[in-house]
Amino acid sequence: MAETDSPALEARDLHLWRGTKHVLRGLSFAATAGHLLHVRGPNGCGKTTLLRTLAGFLWPEEGALYWAGRPVNDDRDGYAADLAYLGHENAMKADLTALENLRYATNVRHATDRRTVEAVLERLGVHAQKDLPFRSLSAGQRRRVAMARVLLARARLWLLDEPFTNLDSAGVRELSSVVAEHARGGGIAILTAHSELDLPGAELRRLELV
């Protein structure tokens, strides 16, 4: 695939039902390189559902999702390789250390040496906890390690579901700068958050769900 055409995520007229509830009602949007999309809305309006749909876990009843101009369903593994998803759960094994968790999670995608992993942990302020079992970390530290996985995935598209939960104010700042940097580097981030976002030097767009 040519590197020149900047990949874009485009949703066209997405309709999704959960049981009897019509959650996504004809949602359309597009995000191209450098975009940050802040998904907002009251509790239960379908923010997580939207992110899980974009990650490919849920299949919209109508409408389609395009990545780099091609339907996502044509090449799901290829799409997944361009994608990093942070869900409500941190997707880490409680019995493994932070370093081990990241080693397995990242190396399944591409080869990553220990130094790179440690550098990212350093950046997110959890380097001192790298050899502790994940279960012994605080909730905020766990979130930071989970975010390290997203960073190490080297993906163009980040889907972050409430990335700021359990983070202290310093953590929120650090994570904001990481996300902003991702956008400046030509990435796309779609995130849900309750609070207002302050992302330095990045173009922030809002997507309101009702």
Add this chain to the structure above:
Amino acid sequence: MSALTTSLPRAAWLVLERDLRLAFRRWEQVTHPVVFFVMVATLFPLALSPEPSLLRTIAPGVVWVGALLSSLLALESLFRTDLEDGTLEQLTLSGQPLAWLLLSKTLAHWFLSGVPLVIAAPLVAVSLAAPGESIAVLMISLALGTGVLSFIGAVGAALTLGSRRGSVLLSLLVLPLAMPVLIFGSRATDQAMRGDLSNGPLWLLAAMLILAVTLAPLASAAAVRVSLE
């Protein structure tokens, strides 16, 4: 961007290594099925009578029913914890073929649930007064049979992930499919104990294993994707 993508064998190895390492951190979970197997098989001589001729008659059945139930016991944990902590989601998003990763995961499950049974088999065989020459056949048939059970069971485990109390459903789903393994496994053991050649049932078990290894991961992958919805 994707120039350094991990090769398929390496990805499979990582999944396998992770599961084995996890198992060694939680030792008690791994030993539970094999302890169950040994207990079931060694309680029979106590409950019936220690008469060698009687024990020899029931030995193949006892060993195989014990192995079947023990592997059912281990199945429940195959994908459940990975679903709950979100690692199963990440596995489907790794950019690698999901069926391939699940094949590796199921293989790890077989190492942890099937291989201990094979290793414990001589002990069980002796306690059931099985002749020494039949132990090799028993171990081979158990190795093949538990492999089939792991791969068939993985499909069931993946299918029942969505339901809260999946274990009863899982047994109902997997037991009928496991019947051929039980029949041919105990047949092979029985023939070996009588001093006959047991090549026939062993080849059949091997054929079932090949079939299960080839097709079951594809079904598991489809089932996991459905369960994540």
